[in-house]
Amino acid sequence: MLITDAWGEPVELDELDAAGLLSVLEGDRLRGRGVERDKLRVAAQWCVLHPATADAGVACWDPSGLPGVLTEDESLGGEGTPAVAGFAAEPLGAALGVSTHAAKKLIADALDLQHRLPQIWKRVEVLAVEPWKARKVAELSHPLSRAAAADVDAALAPVLASCSFAAIERAVAHAVATHHPELVAAGTALAKDTWDVTLGHPRPDRFTGTSWLTATGDSLDLTAFYDRITQIAAELAEAGDEDPLGARRAKALGVLARQGVDGAEADLLSLIGTEPSVAEGALIGTEPSVAEGAGTAEAADTTPRRRRGLRGPRTHLYLHASLCDVLGLHPGQQLSCGDVERLGDVVLDRIRAWVGDSESTITPVLDLDREWAVDGHDAPEAMREQVILRDGHCVFPWCQAEARACDLDHIRSYVPMDEGGPPGQTNPDNLAPLCRRHHRCKTSGRWRYRRLPDGTFEWSGPHRRSYLVAPFGTIELHPN
Incomplete structure (x- = not known):
């Protein structure tokens, strides 16, 4: 098997000794840096070609994708970076095979590195620093003023190639304390905006029947709660539960959830050896649904x-x-x-x-292949459910937003009947789930698509590029 060595020459892989193999890895590492650096270069030049204008609006972080009103200081990048045209990220992300959000982050990092962290960018240019590490600095310093970012740049540029994440975080924290003392003073109040309790689920192919509960809140309250579930976990062990401590802590959440309104303790023995426990259990607080199959x-x-x-x-x-x-x-x-x-x-x-x-x-059962139509713009609930179950997620290239959180888009734009529109425009073949951002992107006229007879979606975007969205993913088609 031929492989390129550190000097760019082809060699037989099985003829290399240990030192030779390590040299190949070092060469691959430098080439990898070059590829990632060039992505940042292209993203920055993409911004040059797509400046914000009064007509195009401004690309923003709002997940709905509604372009902002053009102002001098608005940008995907941090303070002091040029504004980018609305919906500029979609073609870039599609060409890279990543989500729109990932494309926006690439644009933001490229802008911040070139305009706010020039010393670090110089080291990225000559492949002296891993681009992913430079992007981490850009991400952490993104909310800071341009002056604070300059301090971070000066402090980290000479040592970034060898420093740890902890050192990066300390440099950013020092810049915050120096340039934004009001953020330090208001830290507690600001933190409350991030407090939340969320329920998450793994990918469908991993840990089925298990979910994650994440809580962010007052340290004293959460410490007391943690001590309580640890105490219940110890009581479960004393009662004969042989599961590991972590599993018993998870079961303790079920004990607390089952306590009566009068504060009575749940029966600990009922959880020992019972499958599944509440902590491993079902979705909570979601909307009822119609299911495929018998119901x-x-x-x-x-x-x-x-x-x-x-x-x-x-x-x-x-x-x-x-x-x-x-x-x-x-x-x-x-x-x-x-x-x-x-x-x-x-x-x-x-x-x-x-x-x-x-x-x-x-x-009752839904027939996902049912052919029916209504004359009004809004789809009946059964039709919406049929489309959601059929497609599962936003059908824009490389977008996986859940269909239940999406808009139902008319693939061929709906024309009211009193304005000459034909009957039956609202039907499953003319509907597809699009997240709010990509719905607006399509409505803006930058992208168009159609549903093919096999149920896939063919998209045509700017710059003569096309994509096929199938149930298993997105395929890039040959340029138009």
């Missing part, structure tokens, strides 16, 4: 209080499975799975455990 099992907050002082959790499962399979009505049924939205494939035994103690409402 949707929606578990209401009517769990029988079999355990003293317990309150049943409210769970909504977007379940795609046969109802007979879920209820175990097939004699001799083998172990099988159902598809739960956001969680992926889940063993039916676990699904039955989630909803077994609850009243379930079954919603």
Whole structure:
């Protein structure tokens, strides 16, 4: 197998000794720096070719994508960088095969490095610094004033090639203290804007039936809460639970969730050896849905209080499975799975455990291939559900925004009937989910698309580039 050595010459890989292999890696490292540097160069030049104007508006961080009003100091980059035209990031991201947000970050880093961190940029240019490390400095210093960014630049440029993330963070913190003492003084008040409790789910192919709960808040409150779940975890161990400490802490969240309004303790023994635990359990607080297959099992907050002082959790499962399979009505049924939205494939035994103690409402089946139409602009709820289940996510190239959070776009623009529009314009074949940003991008006329008979979407963008969006991803087509 031929490979390029550190001097750019082809050599046989299996003829290299250990020192030779390391030399090849060093050469690849430098070439990799060059590729990443050139991406930043191209992004910066892209901004030169796409300046903000009164007609184009200003590219902004607003996820809705509505271009801002042109002002002197508005930009994707930090203070002192030139403004970029609205929707300039979409073609760049599509060409790179990344999301629009990733393209905006590349543009912002390129602008900040060239205009606010020139000493670091010089070292990136000569491949003396890893571009990803320079981009990290740009990201952390992005909210600061131009003067503060200059201090960060002067402090880190000579040492960036060898310094750690901790050193980068210290340099930025020092610049904040020097140039923005008001941010330090108001740190506590500002931090409250970031307080939240969020529930997340892994990719569908990993850890099915498990979710992550993240809390950000007052240190004293969260410390007390952490101590409480650790105490409950210890009580579970004393009661015979042999799971690791981390798993018992997760189960402790279920104990707290099941405590009655009078503060009575949940029955700890009920969680020992029980699968699944509440901490591993179902989606909370989501909207009820119609499911593909035999119907949707929606578990209401009517769990029988079999355990003293317990309150049943409210769970909504977007379940795609046969109802007979879920209820175990097939004699001799083998172990099988159902598809739960956001969680992926889940063993039916676990699904039955989630909803077994609850009243379930079954919603009729949707035919995803149903052909029907209405004359009004807004799609009926059943039609919206059909399109959401059919496509699953925003159908713009490389966008994976969940369809439930998207707008329903008329692929061929809707024309009101009293203005000469034909009947039946609102139908599944003429509808597709687009996130708000890409909906506005399409409406602006910069992009157009069509739905093909096989259910894929063909997009045509600026600069004669086309893309095919299929269920498994995005394919770049030959230039027009």
